[in-house]
Amino acid sequence: MNPPLLQVNRLRVEFATRGGPLLALDDVSLSIDAGEILGVVGESGAGKSLTGAAVIGLIEPPGRIRGGEILLDGRRIDDLPPQEMRRLRGRRIGAIFQDPLTSLNPLYTVGRQLVETIRTHLPLGAAAARQRALDLLAATGIPSPSERYDHYPHQFSGGMRQRIVIALALAAEPSLLIADEPTTALDVSIQAQVIDLLRRLCREHGTAVMLVTHDMGVIAETADRIAVMYAGRIIEIGPAADVIHRPRHPYTVGLMGSIPRFDDGVARLAQIDGAMPRLDAIPTGCAFHPRCTRAVDRCRDERPELDGPGRDGNHAVACWVAS
Amino acid sequence: MRDRPRRLGPPAWLHGWLRRWRNSELVYDFRRSPAAIAAAVVGGALLLAAAGAPWVAPQDPFDLASLELLDAFKPPAWLPDGARHYLLGTDGQGRDVLSVVLYGTRLSVAIGVAAVLLAILFGVATGLAAGFAGGAVDAFLMRVADVQLSFPAILVALLIAGVARDLFPHGGQDVGARIALPVLVVAIAAASWPQYARTVRGSTLVEKNREYVLAARVIGVSPLRIVLTHVLPNVLGPVYVLATVNVATAIITEATLSFLGVGVPPTTPSLGTLIRIGNDFLLSGEWWIVVFPGAALLALALSINLLGDWLRDALNPRLR
Amino acid sequence: MNALPNATDAADDAPVVRAIDIARHFDVSPPWIDRVLRRGGRRLVRAVDGVSFEIGRGETFALVGESGCGKSTVARMLVGLERPDRGRVEFLGADLQAGSTAAARARRGRLQVIFQDPYASLDPRWRVGSIIGEPLRAAGLAPGAGATAERVAELLRQVGLSPADATKFPHQFSGGQRQRISIARALAARPQMLVCDEPTSALDVSVQAQVLNLLQDLQRDLRLTLLFISHNLGVVHHIAHRVGVMYLGRVVELAPRRRLFATPRHPYTRMLLDAIPDLEMSGRPRSPVSGEVPSALAPPPGCAFHPRCPHADARCRSEVPREIVEAGADGPAMVACHAVEERRIGVAAAAT
Numbered sequence: 001m002n003p004p005l006l007q008v009n010r011l012r013v014e015f016a017t018r019g020g021p022l023l024a025l026d027d028v029s030l031s032i033d034a035g036e037i038l039g040v041v042g043e044s045g046a047g048k049s050l051t052g053a054a055v056i057g058l059i060e061p062p063g064r065i066r067g068g069e070i071l072l073d074g075r076r077i078d079d080l081p082p083q084e085m086r087r088l089r090g091r092r093i094g095a096i097f098q099d100p101l102t103s104l105n106p107l108y109t110v111g112r113q114l115v116e117t118i119r120t121h122l123p124l125g126a127a128a129a130r131q132r133a134l135d136l137l138a139a140t141g142i143p144s145p146s147e148r149y150d151h152y153p154h155q156f157s158g159g160m161r162q163r164i165v166i167a168l169a170l171a172a173e174p175s176l177l178i179a180d181e182p183t184t185a186l187d188v189s190i191q192a193q194v195i196d197l198l199r200r201l202c203r204e205h206g207t208a209v210m211l212v213t214h215d216m217g218v219i220a221e222t223a224d225r226i227a228v229m230y231a232g233r234i235i236e237i238g239p240a241a242d243v244i245h246r247p248r249h250p251y252t253v254g255l256m257g258s259i260p261r262f263d264d265g266v267a268r269l270a271q272i273d274g275a276m277p278r279l280d281a282i283p284t285g286c287a288f289h290p291r292c293t294r295a296v297d298r299c300r301d302e303r304p305e306l307d308g309p310g311r312d313g314n315h316a317v318a319c320w321v322a323s
Numbered sequence: 324m325r326d327r328p329r330r331l332g333p334p335a336w337l338h339g340w341l342r343r344w345r346n347s348e349l350v351y352d353f354r355r356s357p358a359a360i361a362a363a364v365v366g367g368a369l370l371l372a373a374a375g376a377p378w379v380a381p382q383d384p385f386d387l388a389s390l391e392l393l394d395a396f397k398p399p400a401w402l403p404d405g406a407r408h409y410l411l412g413t414d415g416q417g418r419d420v421l422s423v424v425l426y427g428t429r430l431s432v433a434i435g436v437a438a439v440l441l442a443i444l445f446g447v448a449t450g451l452a453a454g455f456a457g458g459a460v461d462a463f464l465m466r467v468a469d470v471q472l473s474f475p476a477i478l479v480a481l482l483i484a485g486v487a488r489d490l491f492p493h494g495g496q497d498v499g500a501r502i503a504l505p506v507l508v509v510a511i512a513a514a515s516w517p518q519y520a521r522t523v524r525g526s527t528l529v530e531k532n533r534e535y536v537l538a539a540r541v542i543g544v545s546p547l548r549i550v551l552t553h554v555l556p557n558v559l560g561p562v563y564v565l566a567t568v569n570v571a572t573a574i575i576t577e578a579t580l581s582f583l584g585v586g587v588p589p590t591t592p593s594l595g596t597l598i599r600i601g602n603d604f605l606l607s608g609e610w611w612i613v614v615f616p617g618a619a620l621l622a623l624a625l626s627i628n629l630l631g632d633w634l635r636d637a638l639n640p641r642l643r
Numbered sequence: 644m645n646a647l648p649n650a651t652d653a654a655d656d657a658p659v660v661r662a663i664d665i666a667r668h669f670d671v672s673p674p675w676i677d678r679v680l681r682r683g684g685r686r687l688v689r690a691v692d693g694v695s696f697e698i699g700r701g702e703t704f705a706l707v708g709e710s711g712c713g714k715s716t717v718a719r720m721l722v723g724l725e726r727p728d729r730g731r732v733e734f735l736g737a738d739l740q741a742g743s744t745a746a747a748r749a750r751r752g753r754l755q756v757i758f759q760d761p762y763a764s765l766d767p768r769w770r771v772g773s774i775i776g777e778p779l780r781a782a783g784l785a786p787g788a789g790a791t792a793e794r795v796a797e798l799l800r801q802v803g804l805s806p807a808d809a810t811k812f813p814h815q816f817s818g819g820q821r822q823r824i825s826i827a828r829a830l831a832a833r834p835q836m837l838v839c840d841e842p843t844s845a846l847d848v849s850v851q852a853q854v855l856n857l858l859q860d861l862q863r864d865l866r867l868t869l870l871f872i873s874h875n876l877g878v879v880h881h882i883a884h885r886v887g888v889m890y891l892g893r894v895v896e897l898a899p900r901r902r903l904f905a906t907p908r909h910p911y912t913r914m915l916l917d918a919i920p921d922l923e924m925s926g927r928p929r930s931p932v933s934g935e936v937p938s939a940l941a942p943p944p945g946c947a948f949h950p951r952c953p954h955a956d957a958r959c960r961s962e963v964p965r966e967i968v969e970a971g972a973d974g975p976a977m978v979a980c981h982a983v984e985e986r987r988i989g990v991a992a993a994a995t
Contacts, residue, residue: 217920
């Protein structure tokens, strides 16, 4: 059993506010093996984007990492000086964000942006870098790459821009890719194309992916394992099919039930009353207990931990009732 | 909208409003900004003293009877020749410089604030109309604003003053003095309203496509009501910042105009007139006649500008 | 309550709203002087190019499509925010835009709207109570502060919030709660019809479920008619009785919900249904999807979908397909496709 590519241990991230520090990530632990796709799922405010940002070192004040550690290939990366982190970013870890419009610099041609990224991280000459850029454009499905090489971002559609962003992220052959809501801003038909592309390229290059999204459908199509986040904690983690079809945590059960499906049997969607607690009002014990139909006294008093490692086929849950 | 007040001490809405104000982001930000606090203290002190000039000033410089010609050109109190009750010295006619600075500041500030209020009234109304109506109305109003911008305040003041003089040829000195102040206020306002109009027009263009405005239209609220109750409160943010800085600019413009002799008549001293008068004596040794009015003007303008800067940063949601 | 003329209330099976060949163009030409200097022509975006449908009382009609198809513009024409450049909208038997009398205004007031963005739909400076009470004041239905407050409290309870929330400001509420406030505002003047423009697209899945359940309950209790605009086929499948699919300004297929999802006819509908991510993880093979939505500035000639359609032929490239209506046990269905008309495509079951 190989050690994981990425290991996050008991990560805590807090934000300084005038009312005092707020804990946005509370003891988050997860791991990703080389070549694996981990889907991190949760609703707004759960902390999933923050987890991705922490791994890639993009947490800005007033946020800061308060505790825990992040290990890439066994080496700690959360305490690296900015210079080193910058070298790591792009070369070992790539990132894709939600909005393709702002991920690309509107003032430079896409070719130039690709070459800049390539040459920053790989020792290639100008001609070799250009060729590699063209190959990347072709691999991501951009028609007539040699023509489009000299086009500016605004000359591409949203779906095309996201493909270019993927090309940029994979330019230096990183071993880990953080994809933060990569398809949320795209139409359904384009979404399908981009997910296919992402999955195919990552399999081909053996790139591990942390796919952060709130869209269960996208996760179902792409992920090998799924981690469900709620109020800054991971409450369930396991193989994708298990988490989706046999969810253990009451929140996950409720979540799956509220997704409209295409069978005719459902007259009324399952709903979870209430809303995710705000950071300054996180309940004691299990953060979900006020909204949980199965809560017992212990849920209010003691915070449950994950009952397993959540990898190699293990389906772990952090719940007193479900364990 | 009125909530039924519960009678516990001050009316509930006032109590709530005060509490919200005290706990608001703005006040919190203010307390943590040394520049803002210093500016507020200095500027506030100056403004208070100037506002209370009739009671604070040791002498009434307009009362010719209280002037002692023999006390002319006395230096400030801490210099060998100075006297204690002429703290900052006296000018060529025996007027106490401290009193004159207080009264002058009072007049300058009054003119500045009046001009800014007039500019806001006209500029915001124009901006709202242009932004909301769009089309030809927008194009016309903005061209008027553009034309206005090409005339500097001084030119406008000269123009209006000249026209006024032609309209009232027989009044002579007295009428000239009486219309000089309104003319000044109008001139400065005329020079500054376009920036409000532009800012408000831009914000209005954004707000009028927001869903809450669309919802009001679907509900059937009349366009005028929509503009006044929905759009206006939401576009005033940048206006506050502009207005603060504009007061400083207006005061300096007034000082400049008075310095050039086309502002307030020389009989009613403002900071500008004082600086002009004192300027003649600068090199002959009686430096205090120009330096103290100048320092007052500097302190006032600087503190208002610092407050304006702080306000702009504090109100900017992206910088928080 | 203002009384409406009898004719519109009597016939319960008369459609509540009818869109008759509505079209809307947006002029995005460069300024006149640039056009003269560069000898360019006008540029028009045909956001909506001939859409017709009707909705019956108590029915939920959904319009689906991807970005740029014009569904939001249709929604705006339906509520009177935009005037159709062609065709007309009839509401309760009369032209929506016609008439500025009090009766006409009152009639228009029975059609309300809920928008997509919960953060921009409410004036951030108004209290919730005033926001909800505004339609009452605008329609002249507020007999006084006390009665208004009571109606506001009743509405808040109806949408699942507390009457005490009336004194709060929008920023104190979550996205889902703000949508409920928008719904309360829309219901204030007792409308007969609600146009919902992507009301749950900006909400989390569990919150979306709450809002959808609420809309369904309200529809049942108040016999509301709904026009539901969405790009999410799952939501549409759950809530709609009939569905219209739009592409580049035209409706390409319209059918009762079950029929549309079970046996989609138009190639675009099939492509859309095929592209939905498979939550069941059945591992079904997907036919590769090609291309993207073309720009509305230069729509392809003939059938707008032909560049992406595997069944396109010469006729598709030159002739705009006409709408073919056929009856069915559960209601009429329409499709606008040459290949279907010529029976070049069989009726296949959808792969979902």
